[in-house]
Amino acid sequence: xxxxxxxxPPVLQVLEAQRAFYDAFESRxxxxxxxxxxxxxxVLCTHPGWPTLVGWPKVRASWAALLANxxxxxFIVTDEHVTVRGDMAYVRVQENILAAGAMxxxxxxLNILGRQADGSWRMLAHHGxxxxxx
Amino acid sequence: xxxxxxxxPPVLQVLEAQRAFYDAFESRxxxxxxxxxxxxxxVLCTHPGWPTLVGWPKVRASWAALLANxxxxxFIVTDEHVTVRGDMAYVRVQENILAAGAMxxxxxxLNILGRQADGSWRMLAHHGxxxxxx
Numbered sequence: 001x002x003x004x005x006x007x008x009p010p011v012l013q014v015l016e017a018q019r020a021f022y023d024a025f026e027s028r029x030x031x032x033x034x035x036x037x038x039x040x041x042x043v044l045c046t047h048p049g050w051p052t053l054v055g056w057p058k059v060r061a062s063w064a065a066l067l068a069n070x071x072x073x074x075f076i077v078t079d080e081h082v083t084v085r086g087d088m089a090y091v092r093v094q095e096n097i098l099a100a101g102a103m104x105x106x107x108x109x110l111n112i113l114g115r116q117a118d119g120s121w122r123m124l125a126h127h128g129x130x131x132x133x134x
Numbered sequence: 135x136x137x138x139x140x141x142x143p144p145v146l147q148v149l150e151a152q153r154a155f156y157d158a159f160e161s162r163x164x165x166x167x168x169x170x171x172x173x174x175x176x177v178l179c180t181h182p183g184w185p186t187l188v189g190w191p192k193v194r195a196s197w198a199a200l201l202a203n204x205x206x207x208x209f210i211v212t213d214e215h216v217t218v219r220g221d222m223a224y225v226r227v228q229e230n231i232l233a234a235g236a237m238x239x240x241x242x243x244l245n246i247l248g249r250q251a252d253g254s255w256r257m258l259a260h261h262g263x264x265x266x267x268x
């Protein structure tokens with residue numbers, strides 16, 4: 001594995017998979033969003049201020065609605081803290097959001113990713129919430 | 135394992151460990167809170183509206199401050215959705231909070247637990263956020 005020039009350590013694989021999720025959001029590509037998530041009943045998504053959606057069909061429907069919006073959002077993701085254990089990983093990230101080129105908000109998010117049978121990592125859970133203090 | 139009368143399936147082990155976390159909060163016991171969490175740099179905690187705290191020392195300090203408060207909170211935890219994969223698990227829960235016997239709020243939370251070397255499960259991450267829609 002380490003001799004393979006394409007080999008990335010698991011922490012970097014996880015960050016790359018998470019980047020694909022934010023890229024899908026920025027580019028409003030449902031195809032890319034489909035590819036970024038595991039399609040299973042284990043999937044969870046909590047948009048800021050929303051109740052948690054459970055299972056891929058509900059999570060997918062929420063993304064389809066959000067991506068249909070024409071507003072261009074850009075995510076500057078900082079303060080990543082990654083933990084990988086076996087075939088699961090979680091990442092704490094700060095999401096600094098630009099809308100129309102201006103700072104429009106700051107969210108703290110917890111993302112969980114799972115390694116798939118083909119070795120790729122996909123999103124299992126996303127929980128974003130606004131930072132109101134500190 | 136299954137012949138042992140004390141054996142619990144992993145999903146129930148995880149729910150029991152999570153219950154110990156909420157019991158620690160309700161009873162304002164720092165000893166019980168210490169026992170409910172893994173003590174490592176992998177630990178994350180996001181109190182509602184707060185930025186995410188990283189690492190056990192910061193997370194512990196936040197609980198010590200919260201538990202020093204005299205207000206008695208009771209957690210009615212519902213809608214648990216548990217996923218266990220290897221030595222990690224995550225749970226979506228609805229936290230229905232009673233203060234002085236009255237309903238005082240509803241939070242949606244994502245908890246991540248990790249299996250320890252001794253087989254017990256401990257909290258790795260807690261992310262709670264207020265539900266403002268739906």
